Amino acid sequence: MKNRQWIRGNHEIGRKVLINGGWNISAQDPAWNVWGREMISEPIQNVSFGEAKQFAACYRTPYAVFMANSFGYNARLLGFDGIRFDTVIPSYECNSLVHDCGWRDDDGNLWPSFSVFSAREAWKRLYRIFHGGVTPDGCIQTPNAAGPLMAVHSFSDHHEIGEGYYMHAKTLKDGFPSDMIRANMTGQQYGFRAEVSIKGGPMF
């Protein structure tokens, strides 16, 4: 109720509200025991932080639909306008042959893969949810710490650079290293624009 009122208050003064989107699959959710394990990457990767206990997800599982539709469900329930994700594209590698992930080299060794087009389908679904499906004119925001993937990022409205450098650096030079920020994160060579969220840190 409190969240709904806060969101409504923002709408009344003309603001849109984006929630901060987490990623991967919580082992603390009751649904974990039912079908959490069907959606995680293999081998299992523990990506817990703080109090959150969670495992890396694979987009080539029902997770792609579950994740997007869960945000849609909650947007309908609470009335928010979009999501500001953490860096979720690309996600973690997976070598599950059950998912049709992974591949074998000539010597029979199993290697992991990341399904770009499974992530694309998830982002297409998210885009539809926040542009007509649930919210008429919403916003999907994706930080981009790992380079643009245009097949996926074409379906988000706003992009920002990864926060890892400028939140900890003491100088502009250290905070925005050209080889990472200009050459990798912004992807201007593809016409991909990314901005700084000015989230915090010693320089701001």
Ligand SMILES: [Zn+2]
């Ligand atoms: Zn997989």
